[in-house]
Amino acid sequence: MDHFVSERQSEILAQLRAKGRVSAHELAQTFDVSEDTVRRDLREMAARGECERVYGGALLSAGQTVPLRVRIADEPDRKAVLGRTVAGLLAEGSAVFFDAGSTNLAIARNLPEGLRLTAITNTPAIAAELAGRAGIELVMIGGKVDPAVGAAIDATAIRQLEAIRPDLCILGACGLTLDEGLAADVFEDAAFKRLASTASKRSLAAITSDKLGLRAAFHVHDLAAPLSLVVEADADAAVVQQLGRQGVEVHRCASAGTINDKRPTRGNTP
Structure with missing residues (x-):
């Protein structure tokens, strides 16, 4: 038995x-x-x-995460809308770090043709998506790939990250709460995200509505400028309003299938 x-x-x-x-x-x-x-x-x-x-x-349990290969297949249409919205915010000629995450992969997939960017990533799936794209200069951060996170977050990756100064860091996050900010499930992943954000001039995170109010174990970023957020059309209005009061610029997607509807509440444009 x-x-x-x-x-x-x-x-x-x-x-x-x-x-x-x-x-x-x-x-x-x-x-x-x-x-x-x-x-x-x-x-x-x-x-x-x-x-x-x-x-x-x-x-x-907290401290574990759903593997990236599984998350990629979860709600792809919703993530595509977020991806198109974020892609519309990226500045021509800028250096952008793409952190691990299925929504960040959707952003990479929805970059407009011909957009000139230096794209930096520690995530093989994102690198594969951007490799060979016209206008994209791709920089791959290497090291041992964590199978759940789907990205290199070890000491080798950290040493390479220390030499990079992106204009924008597009963060992945497992949860967002008004009192604790952005957070991740895996300690090493959260530490890498904090370093990437600190190295960058600005940070941005695209958040699906199911992550609003969801706690994760390890802190990534406070809800304060220079962080910007992109949220779905159905994001809680009270939460979005409070984020604006805290100095976070929020861009709300209009609806599924809409390419971009930027509604900055407060803060700096990414």
């Missing part, structure tokens, strides 16, 4: 790492057991720090 429990919990953990969250109801159907049995599994896994219990299921 213990053997079967262990196998089931290992499979649940694999689903958590692949998807970021699981449903007790769906797991009960998958394993042909009762929801009470699944909830017991999740309690035991939470006690070991493998997940965080939430109503109806569980989330991947």
Whole structure:
């Protein structure tokens, strides 16, 4: 019996790492057991720090992150709208650091043809997207690629980053709260993001609405200038207003399929 429990919990953990969250109801159907049995599994896994219990299921524990290859396939249309909006804000001839993130990959994919940029990234998927693009001078930061983050964030990458001074850092983030700012799930990733932001003249983050109010374990950036944000059309109006009061310029996407609708609240243009 213990053997079967262990196998089931290992499979649940694999689903958590692949998807970021699981449903007790769906797991009960998958394993042909009762929801009470699944909830017991999740309690035991939470006690070991493998997940965080939430109503109806569980989330991947803080300090872990859903692999980039999985996140790329999640809500691609929404991220494309954010990507087009951010692409419309980039200055011709500027040096831009593209941090790891599925939304940042969408930004790279939606850069207008012929835009002249020096694009710097530690993310192979973004580098592959930009390699050979007309007008793009690509600088790849190397090192050991973290399989979950999908980017090089080790000591080698840090040494290379220290020699670069971008005009703009496009940050990826796992969550944003008004009191704690931008945050990430993985300690080393958050540290790399902070260094990239500090090295840059300005920082910008494109945030899907599900990340507004979502806490992550490790601090990345305060909600203050020179940070700018791009949010979705359905972003909470009260949150956007408060961000403006804190000196953050906010650009809201008009709607899905709209290329760009910049609505700066306050602050510096990226």
